[in-house]
Amino acid sequence: MSASKKKLDVIVIGELNVDIILSSIDGFPSIGKEILANYMSVTLGSSSAIFASNLSSLGTIVGFIGKVGDDIFAKLVLDSLQSKNVDTSHILRSASVPTGATIVLNYDQDRANITFPGAMNDLQIENIDFAFLSTARHMHFSSCFMQPGIKNDITELFRKAKELGLTTSLDTQWDPEEKWDLPLENLLPWVDVFLPNFQEFKFLTRADTIEEGIKKIKQFANYIIIKNGSNGSIGWDGENIIYQPAFKNDKVVDCIGAGDSFNAGYIMDYIKNKPFKKCLETGSLIGAINTTRAGGTGAFENITLIREISRERFNLIF
Ligand SMILES: Nc1ncnc2c1ncn2[C@@H]1O[C@H](COP(=O)(O)OP(=O)(O)OP(=O)(O)O)[C@@H](O)[C@H]1O
Numbered sequence: 112m113s114a115s116k117k118k119l120d121v122i123v124i125g126e127l128n129v130d131i132i133l134s135s136i137d138g139f140p141s142i143g144k145e146i147l148a149n150y151m152s153v154t155l156g157s158s159s160a161i162f163a164s165n166l167s168s169l170g171t172i173v174g175f176i177g178k179v180g181d182d183i184f185a186k187l188v189l190d191s192l193q194s195k196n197v198d199t200s201h202i203l204r205s206a207s208v209p210t211g212a213t214i215v216l217n218y219d220q221d222r223a224n225i226t227f228p229g230a231m232n233d234l235q236i237e238n239i240d241f242a243f244l245s246t247a248r249h250m251h252f253s254s255c256f257m258q259p260g261i262k263n264d265i266t267e268l269f270r271k272a273k274e275l276g277l278t279t280s281l282d283t284q285w286d287p288e289e290k291w292d293l294p295l296e297n298l299l300p301w302v303d304v305f306l307p308n309f310q311e312f313k314f315l316t317r318a319d320t321i322e323e324g325i326k327k328i329k330q331f332a333n334y335i336i337i338k339n340g341s342n343g344s345i346g347w348d349g350e351n352i353i354y355q356p357a358f359k360n361d362k363v364v365d366c367i368g369a370g371d372s373f374n375a376g377y378i379m380d381y382i383k384n385k386p387f388k389k390c391l392e393t394g395s396l397i398g399a400i401n402t403t404r405a406g407g408t409g410a411f412e413n414i415t416l417i418r419e420i421s422r423e424r425f426n427l428i429f
């Protein structure tokens with residue numbers, strides 16, 4: 112199928128869960144005591160789902176391959192994605208395992224998370240419908256360490272996607288076991304856009320600085336983008352290191368999902384063949400927009416709201 116005849120722009124493969132976000136918390140929890148949170152919201156969680164939802168809100172045509180349980184959280188996940196026009200026809204339901212959930216304790220610009228993986232543990236490469244995957248132009252995979260059922264086959268997954276003619280991107284996200292064992296040398300040649308954050312990148316490359324890490328993997332990596340919160344991001348375009356400042360937001364609500372929204376902005380422009388620097392700028396803007404509303408999807412209700420925030424808060428028309 113030629114790129115122009117593809118049904119979908121992007122298929123996201125990844126984990127699905129709900130976020131139970133507690134904010135404005137009176138101190139830190141400790142065993143045997145109880146403290147209060149002054150706000151709570153229950154929303155679509157998971158890096159992959161936030162990416163898919165926001166990318167779709169930006170006008171890209173998105174499908175999803177993942178696994179949920181057969182419970183009320185699954186309904187929340189599916190309803191949320193469908194309300195943003197994400198194709199959920201290839202999200203599998205497990206009758207035996209509940210949908211995953213993350214309790215997010217939100218403190219200023221950072222947060223402590225506890226995740227029950229549930230059905231996201233179960234997704235395996237055998238579950239992936241490659242005929243469906245081939246209906247998209249691009250594959251994005253996120254949170255490999257949260258998906259043990261698929262992590263060992265990650266190189267195979269990316270190789271197959273490339274062989275089917277898709278471009279690819281990977282956001283590893285955090286490794287809860289902190290082992291950081293990913294076969295970068297075999298894997299990254301099949302990954303067109305590698306999108307870890309600052310800490311993740313240093314652990315994955317076993318380097319003390321970003322520059323050292325880039326030096327270690329540039330022989331077999333393609334585009335590398337390293338996100339670093341309000342410090343902005345650093346890109347490697349195959350030849351040069353490019354430093355992209357963050358857009359200044361004086362009134363940050365929270366930074367939940369900023370990295371996933373950055374990815375959405377970057378990939379939206381990448382699949383339109385925009386220049387590397389432009390993709391970085393768009394990623395940076397969409398990441399900053401994410402921080403103006405609560406949670407990972409609050410600022411991405413629809414394209415009108417996204418454009419309004421961009422204009423009013425960052426003085427940019429897009
Ligand atoms: N406070 C902020 N102000 C402006 N822009 C921000 C802010 N925080 C994040 N961003 C933008 O979003 C990008 C991604 O954020 P971050 O570095 O937090 O990603 P992450 O650690 O992968 O986040 P996530 O928890 O979503 O996985 C940053 O590189 C930056 O461009």
Ligand SMILES: [Mg+2]
Nearest residue numbers: 284308370371
């Ligand atoms: Mg991230």
